[in-house]
Amino acid sequence: MQFFHTFQYINCSNNPRNNQFALVYISYILDIRFFISMAVHRSHTSTRNPEDAYRGFGIEPIAEGEETSREILLHLLQKAEHNFKNVACGLVPTSFDPHDPLLTAFPRPLQWKWPALQRYLQTLQSASVMMLLPQFWQMQSCIHRECHDVAALLFIADIANTPIAAAATESLSIDTVITSTQDCSELLDYLSEKEMPAPRSWVFVHDANKPTPHIPENLRETHSVVQEIHIFPCVPIFEQCGSLIQRHSNRFHTSEAYVWEFKDDRTLITSAREDPLPLLKYRLPFTAIQTDMCPCGKVEVEYHHE
Amino acid sequence: MNNFEKLKELVADCTAPTAPRMYRALYGMRDDEPAIQLGGWDEWRALPMMNKNTLVETPFADRFFASHSDIEDIRTSSGTSGKKPPFIPRVFPRGLEYRLQYHSFKNPILAFKVPYMMHWHEELQQSLGYAPRVVAFDPVHAEASIRLARIAGVDAIITFAFHIPLIGTLMSREGMTENIRLIEINGENCTRSLFNFMRATFPNAVILPQFGAAEVEDKPLGVPCRAITGEEPLSVYHAKDTQYHEVIDSDTLEVLPYQAGSEGELVVTSHVPKPRATPLIRYRTGDIVKILPEKCAAHNQLQFTIIGRVSIDFVKIPGGVLRADEMERVLLAIDNDISDRFEIHRYVHNHEAGPKIGMVVHITSRTGRNLDMEHIARDISNHFRVGPKRTYAQGVQSGMYVPLSCALLVNSSHTEKMKRIIVHEPEKS
Structure with a gap:
């Protein structure tokens, strides 16, 4: 997304070679900047790794790099149900449908802001x-x-x-x-x-x-x-x-x-x-x-x- | 500051020329009149009383005494009278410390939005140093709510009394009833039947009554002197520090002595310090109370218990309301020979899954002909709405109520005041 923004912005030079260099340079900077921002964001907001968060609920996270489907998530949440009371968090339903047979709880931060x-x-x-x-x-x-x-x-x-x-x-x-x-x-x-x-x-x-x-x-x-x-x-x-x-x-x-x-x-x-x-x-x-x-x-x- | 001084200050504040108009209009004050400065108790007793109609008929802006930023909640009554319901703004509640002697509020709470908003429970928990965790009880989607409550590990229930049978049934299914340590019920007097159900279903719970009214911002109307233990009377209260209580004869409006043995309609004045959004001065609650012989042991104050309503045009039931004007509409629609003099008798039936509401409608013919009671009962049941989306028949079908029946109205004298809804407290087996 950020690459897209910047590519449009810089593609105005008359020198194609400069453009190419600029594009590569900016892209490089953006790559670094993006990952730095992610790291900074995580350091500001996340003081623990996800594995610890999952283990706090008595469950193991999925393997790194693996994708989480809805079915897997619901299965994990159902396994975690008996540990919700031990974690200082709020909870919301996992479905908008009250009759959903798989309805369980998803944890939210206490006094979550919107x-x-x-x-x-x-x-x-x-x-x-x-x-x-x-x-x-x-x-x-x-x-x-x-x-x-x-x-x-x-x-x-x-x-x-x-x-x-x-x-x-x-x-x-x-x-x-x-x-x-x-x-x-x-x-x-x-x-x-x-x-x-x-x-x-x-x-x-x-x-x-x-x-x-x-x-x-x-x-x-x-x-x-x-x-x-x-x-x-x-x-x-x-x-x-x-x-x-x-x-x-x-x-x-x-x-x-x-x-x-x-x-x-x-x-x-x-x-x-x-x-x-x-x-x-x-x-x-x-x-x-x-x-x-x-x-x-x-x-x-x-x-x-x- | 003694009671009179607090009342004097309240009246002066509410009748100031710059105050919202409600009391100035109620007391017939001219625009150029200064605020009322009470000289003594005689002048206090001369102040007109007010009731729900006063609030219904007063525009919102004329009875709104706080600023928007102070408003934490807006309540309304059930809107059952057929008139536009009053919306009552409220600031944060005060004087609820008594609850802490019964429960720690450390663990998550299952709460309906009445009598307290979710965030008030959270703020209480935070003030005590606990994580703010509240699960909202949704009576329309009760099963989903109780599932979330189980996952959260709630140990307290704060809701309307008529929600309890449903909550008890669902919590039994979830295997969590023994974890409940507090049940705080409001909305109506706790019946013996409901108490027995709660005792059997939630063996470890302290049961606390909450006496309030939608129109009264300064909750509760009475502080419970003790938990409900089965000792009669089940629910006993004393006046809150920020309130002044009077008891009147609801027919003559005579103020009765506030002493042991007096029985009459409770009139409440709240002199809670500002901010106050809807200060009530001599508000007729419509509740009939009896002052008990013994003072409250813990607080050395006169105790009272609620013994009924002045006149009932509606009564709340699980899933809705029984309304006299709705019955009038239905009877007229079914057969215009059925008199508009009728009585709705509400009973409570004991069942395994908790108390169930039953209704017997006493009717009579205008012309004296024999009425087919069974046929009429079926018609009433099919057409009588207890809520916007539910008829009585639908409630029977879903297991909430016992089938409706009809009987001949015995007392149809037109010279006597008619009570249209009669609530029977002793259970009909």
């Missing part, structure tokens, strides 16, 4: 926020932290009680809803039926295992919509910048919490920060491709399931 959400709330100038998500996703606390940091009111709505959620949009002047496409549809229908306006901004949490999401029809054009892709609830991998939000784009930027490997037929992520149980070359349930440069300076990414 910096992208804070950025969205600032960009959207949110003052009054409603969370409309299943409570077993365990997102309440982190959403509260981010709302508190931007001094926004937060109302936790019940997904099973649409009339109350609708009343809240009016009584509390809700301007931002954090939800999923599944949980918001009933609210949107109810608001439409009662001729009540829908809040102006929507932050959608999408399941990475599901097909590429779409913005609800009645929110396009007229509302601000942010989309994030999570592999598990509270584990975001794709986020959006102001430009993508403005364009109602179905493209994303990669989360800086992971090191990304874009292969032809698969996409892998490795935790770049100190996660209680770091993901190691975890194979995502889709293939992602890097596309254009976004005005924000990051590369836009699309993904598709096989």
Whole structure:
């Protein structure tokens, strides 16, 4: 990714030989700089190697260089279940589906921060926020932290009680809803039926295992919509910048919490920060491709399931 | 500062010309009137009382006394009256130290978002030097929640009383009931049936009652004098330090002596120091309490127990609410010969998997004809909504409730005040 940026930037010299030299030189520098940044990043964020983290949960990590499939990860997490209580960490479910027979827990840092959400709330100038998500996703606390940091009111709505959620949009002047496409549809229908306006901004949490999401029809054009892709609830991998939000784009930027490997037929992520149980070359349930440069300076990414 | 001085300060603050309008409007104050300075207890007793309707009818901005940055939570009532529900902003809770004598809060907690937000539990754990670990209980997706709770190693449950049978059943399946050391229940009085279920299912748990109300920011309404041990009355409380309690005759509004033996509606004033988002002055809780003969041994304060509600138009049940106005709607839709004078009798039935709710609807005909009770019971069950997405029949089908039946309304005198929902505490076997 960094090579791509810099190649475009420097390819303006009139001397091809200089260009070639410059390209090689810059590439070399970038190689070094990239790995230095990784090392620095790790030293700032990771004080132990992944093996120690896994052994803290009573499990052995996969062999170095090997890829982790979802099946392998779930198997490891199930083996680790009885050790969660011995590790100072939070936990989130490994599925958005409460009826998933393989549902287990994925460890998260204590009081995990969601910096992208804070950025969205600032960009959207949110003052009054409603969370409309299943409570077993365990997102309440982190959403509260981010709302508190931007001094926004937060109302936790019940997904099973649409009339109350609708009343809240009016009584509390809700301007931002954090939800999923599944949980918001009933609210949107109810608001439409009662001729009540829908809040102006929507932050959608999408399941990475599901097909590429779409913005609800009645929110396009007229509302601000942010989309994030999570592999598990509270584990975001794709986020959006102001430009993508403005364009109602179905493209994303990669989360800086992971090191990304874009292969032809698969996409892998490795935790770049100190996660209680770091993901190691975890194979995502889709293939992602890097596309254009976004005005924000990051590369836009699309993904598709096989 | 004694009680009167605290109340005087509170009233002055809430009726200041720059204060939100709720109390100035309630007390009929002119725009140019200065804040009320109470001269004595007579003037205090002359202040009008308020109730939930006051909050429902007052715009949010007129009853919001703190700044946005102080707000930690926004609660609402169940919205069961058919009117728009009031949304109550709350600052951080205070006066909860009493809980520490019952539990360490060192290990993870399973908690519903009521009465305390997840982050409050986390902050409590952190303040005690423990890792902040809370698993949110989701009653809609209970099984998934309990699985996470098992993995986390929770040893405390803090939730509504009517969630307990479901949690107990699921935790039994996960083999974790003996690990539970604290159950803190709120939302309704603990029944003997529920206590027996908890005792049998969670043998090592201290059971602590929590008495609160969605409208009252300063939780709890009463500090429990002891854990629930099976000794009657099961739940006993004394007034919190930051509250002033009165007991009134709910029909005449006469203030009764706050002394042993008095029985009436509890009226609460919270003089908790600022910040306070929704200060309540002489708030009628709708709860009928009885002041007990003996003082609380641990705190040397008068104790009270809750013996009922003033008038019930709704009662919470697992998975929803029984609402009188919903029953009125259904009866009219089924057969307009059925009188709008009816009684819903709610029972609690003992089952192996915990107490189950049962309902008997007492009805009568407007014209005096014989009603087909069995047929009508089936119709009511199929159409009576206990929640936005659940009818009573669906609750029966999923094993939550006992099938509904109908009976003839005996007392249909139009001269007597009608109680539309009657909660039966002794279990019907």
